[in-house]
Amino acid sequence: MTARDDMLARIRAALADHPATPTVPREYHRTLPDADVVGLFAERVADYRATVRRVSPAGLPGAIAEALRGRVVVPAGLPPEWLAAADVEPLHDDPPLSVEELDRADGVVSGCAVAIALTGTIILDGGTAQGRRALTLLPDHHLCVVRADQIVGTVAEALTRLDPSRPQTWISGPSATSDIELNRVEGVHGPRNLAVLIVS
């Protein structure tokens, strides 16, 4: 018998008393009725000690220019006008940048797939303007642009917008640890600075 057959047989034997499969009560809240999701998102991201700014579409290039300098990683599909005012050296991931190049970059600018107001979470799924996962991991500074229409209220709403077959990174504030006497320290291995521009 293979380990697989052996384990499945043992599991079936363990369930010989045929415990009933319960009906899952789903009375928890799946939406946030009447909430100002953009305002809530901004507040909750700021709680994680990320930098948050709300800008108009016209103000976006200027805000990006203020937030970036040096060598900046640019994922495929990033709208060119985002960098129109920025005085940076763009690093395009085509051909793919090496981990050393990414490690030496000063920052990365990206869009996102979805954002969650209740938890202040940004979700990247490797889609347009996001790139592969390493791009937003190795540079020490991550500037993320979130459009108001990408912000939903709850985790449940976000999941319905996402495609599970795509690799995802859910980001809630800069990297942090509380491993030393439970003191929160921002910035361990991921980007130590997270800046979010909300466009509305």
Add this chain to the structure above:
Amino acid sequence: MSHPTFLGMPPFPEAAKEALANTQQRANLAKATATIRDKRARAVAEMPDWEHLRLAGAAVKDTVLTRLPELLEQLEERVTAAGGVVHWAADAAQANAIVADIVKAHDGREVVKVKSMATQEIELNNALAAHGIDVWETDLAELIVQLGHDLPSHILVPAIHRNRSEIRDIFVEEMGKVGRPAPDGIGDEPAALAEAARLHLREKFLRAKVAVSGGNFAIAETGTVVVLESEGNGRMCLTLPQVLVTVLGIEKLLPTWADLEVFMQLLPRSSTAERMNPYTSMWTGVTPGDGPQEFHLVLLDNGRTGTLADPTGRQALRCIRCSACLNVCPVYERTGGRAYGSAYPGPIGAILTPQLRGINQHPVDAQTASLPFASSLCGACFEVCPVRIDIPDVLVHLRAKVVEHKRGHLGTEGAVMAAMRATFTSPRRLGAAQRLGALGARVVGRRGRLRLRGPFWIRAWFGTRDLPAPPGQSFRAWWRKQHDRS
């Protein structure tokens, strides 16, 4: 590099006595657990639907257990279809051998590792060391434990027993032996220590060919694996190496993608007491051009089917390893995690470890058999558990098992044994009585002193710590006597 092991730990009361004598550890623990308890209470209080989430969480996990064979087969099919390779490991030795073979087929010298309870349970680091493979723990607390040649003491904060100056000394002494040394003149501010860890580990992340992780959830419907973390070390391991091996307990499944709407709320608030943890990675098999191009999923049994076979005990398999039950446990707060002698400390360890080691099927060693007694049955663990595991109920059930197994061995017992037997003939009544009493105990406990009611041997055992010892024989003495005889 060799790694310490939990093998051969003394039974809980003796290990606890040793731990209690360590005043530094007790102080660190009391401060840490109080901090995180308060934080969790706040994170939960802002969720008006928290109790509904708990009910859903428990029911989803029970669904997983009752449908486990079909869900595992579905997961295997989806992961395979997405380019992953699924392995089945009946026990620790099989799982360790599978991982070692994969590592040897590639780089063969080292792996970077994300903190994972399953790999601690199977003592993977020791097994890989025996093959000459270096394992680099990358979670800050795990790094502290590893560099300190130490054992973890908490599920979430494994180095909770160390304070900042101890950590500084470990970094200064040990980092240079295995890689980039700690910066000259480093102080003991948490930010400086975190920076030292960042620099030390970065070269390992950038060069590693193989990573090993655990998983918080795996979605049967889609084949997606989910890892929650804080520091970014998880993202590094899950993204940069070419080969990824994930060791996953078979109970870690969720039936559907949508079930994450429950667990991505329950786990962060129960665990780190945040609205959401800083980073969560989710991946399905292999994605061309993004992340590891070879993915292995090792499905681990190692005593889980034995646990599943017990109708009362199987609820322990709902556990999502949040560690909330540790932080509210008056026994854990005093003894720390290592006294429990396994990767799983605190209340969950007291019910899970004995079952993984077969207490439901056969007599177990003295250390294992002592674990169900490592509790005052106060019930605080159940109240915070996001998946509503009735830990006190399972503890009482397992105590009865211990007594059952012991019965064959004993001749004339002392008064203690007789008293215990009498109570144990009705475990449910015992549980109810103790919990009623414990309500009073917790009120007293909040005012600073912990006073426990219940059978006298529990009071006596606790009493030897903080209160004048009452008359009668302590549980510890009783246990030692029984142990010497068998």
